[in-house]
Amino acid sequence: MDSETPTVNGADGAAPPGRGQDAGRPDGGSGSRSGSPPDDRADDSGESRAGRADNSGESRADEADGGGESRADHHTKVTVLVALAANLVIAVAKAVGGVLAGSPALLSEAAHSVADSLNEVFLLAALRRSRRPADTRHPFGYGKERFFWSLLAAVGIFVMGGCFSVFQGVEALRNGAEESFSGYVVGLAVLGVALVAEGVSLLRALHQVRGQGGGLAGLRDPALRTVVAEDATAVLGVTLALVGMALHMVTGQVVWEASASLAIGVLLVYVAFRLGRDARDQLIGEAADPELSGRIRALLRAQPEIDSVEGLFTMQMGLDSTLVAARIDLVPGLDSERVEEVSVRIKRSLTHTFPDADQIFLDVTDRPADRAHESPAATGERGGA
Numbered sequence: 557m558d559s560e561t562p563t564v565n566g567a568d569g570a571a572p573p574g575r576g577q578d579a580g581r582p583d584g585g586s587g588s589r590s591g592s593p594p595d596d597r598a599d600d601s602g603e604s605r606a607g608r609a610d611n612s613g614e615s616r617a618d619e620a621d622g623g624g625e626s627r628a629d630h631h632t633k634v635t636v637l638v639a640l641a642a643n644l645v646i647a648v649a650k651a652v653g654g655v656l657a658g659s660p661a662l663l664s665e666a667a668h669s670v671a672d673s674l675n676e677v678f679l680l681a682a683l684r685r686s687r688r689p690a691d692t693r694h695p696f697g698y699g700k701e702r703f704f705w706s707l708l709a710a711v712g713i714f715v716m717g718g719c720f721s722v723f724q725g726v727e728a729l730r731n732g733a734e735e736s737f738s739g740y741v742v743g744l745a746v747l748g749v750a751l752v753a754e755g756v757s758l759l760r761a762l763h764q765v766r767g768q769g770g771g772l773a774g775l776r777d778p779a780l781r782t783v784v785a786e787d788a789t790a791v792l793g794v795t796l797a798l799v800g801m802a803l804h805m806v807t808g809q810v811v812w813e814a815s816a817s818l819a820i821g822v823l824l825v826y827v828a829f830r831l832g833r834d835a836r837d838q839l840i841g842e843a844a845d846p847e848l849s850g851r852i853r854a855l856l857r858a859q860p861e862i863d864s865v866e867g868l869f870t871m872q873m874g875l876d877s878t879l880v881a882a883r884i885d886l887v888p889g890l891d892s893e894r895v896e897e898v899s900v901r902i903k904r905s906l907t908h909t910f911p912d913a914d915q916i917f918l919d920v921t922d923r924p925a926d927r928a929h930e931s932p933a934a935t936g937e938r939g940g941a
Contacts, residue, residue: 632780633683635764639783640676642757643669646750653746657739660728664721664817665797671716672786675709679779699874706778707835714828721821728814740805751794758787777875782831789827793820844870844878856882861898863887879915
């Protein structure tokens with residue numbers, strides 16, 4: 557490199573203070589070697605965003621108003637509302653049936669449904685708040701709000717669902733539980749209705765997952781992932797409660813129903829742990845998936861002006877927002893004007909190819925002297941794009 561000044565430029569062309577101040581511009585102003593005046597940055601930002609909108613289709617187009625609801629968010633919102641309606645109705649039915657029947661398993665399931673209902677409220681808040689546009693206090697936007705509210709939902713499942721279910725099971729083992737035949741009938745009928753309602757909600761969630769690519773790709777949205785986990789756990793929990801109550805009715809031994817309540821509690825604690833761990837990883841700064849990082853690194857290495865990629869760092873800033881920071885060493889002989897042109901072109905290429913990479917920073921640096929002999933430019937192994 558013909559300059560010793562490292563340069564960092566973001567998706568909007570801005571450079572952090574104190575970086576690249578000795579790289580002069582043709583107009584005599586000072587700034588980063590790959591920086592640009594505010595007006596140019598605005599133009600560059602507009603073109604980059606336009607390219608991303610073309611690539612990401614409906615998602616970016618639907619959010620053009622700054623915080624508007626995308627089609628994917630709308631589908632997720634409908635799924636959450638369906639789950640909320642089902643859980644509210646089921647919670648009331650389970651609570652009434654549990655009190656009338658004196659069933660610990662049914663009361664545990666009522667607590668589970670109450671926890672799920674509160675969690676749906678958290679998820680609706682996540683969908684609304686995460687769409688807010690970036691501002692001066694949060695220049696990278698509010699995309700991580702989804703991860704925060706998903707973490708609260710996991711805590712709700714653990715405390716209101718898992719812990720209460722375990723408590724009900726222990727109390728039943730200690731004190732026993734007597735139920736009349738009519739109580740069994742009421743309890744089994746309520747659980748049957750709950751199983752159907754939870755199954756419908758689960759089918760709706762799985763339908764959306766398939767519509768978004770299926771598998772892990774369809775579960776990228778933490779709100780949708782939480783709904784699927786809740787509904788699947790609810791179906792299994794209701795099944796356990798049905799089996800426990802039926803065995804209690806047949807054998808007269810409360811241990812079966814108490815064991816079902818304990819099993820439901822353990823299941824909820826496990827699901828809460830898994831959801832909480834995922835939300836924690838995303839909140840503290842989880843990198844993009846290795847496949848995406850590898851494609852970004854390959855695109856950078858394919859640029860004829862890049863001698864080597866010394867470092868690549870990514871972070872998920874939201875559901876459809878990824879920060880990309882790359883430390884690159886350019887081939888020797890480029891003046892400051894050429895470096896600026898190359899940086900702008902590379903950024904546009906990245907945003908065009910990877911629409912979710914909406915925050916891009918390039919740090920132009922020099923390869924350490926003791927590794928200079930490994931440079932593709934020095935060995936004649938230079939590739940090209």
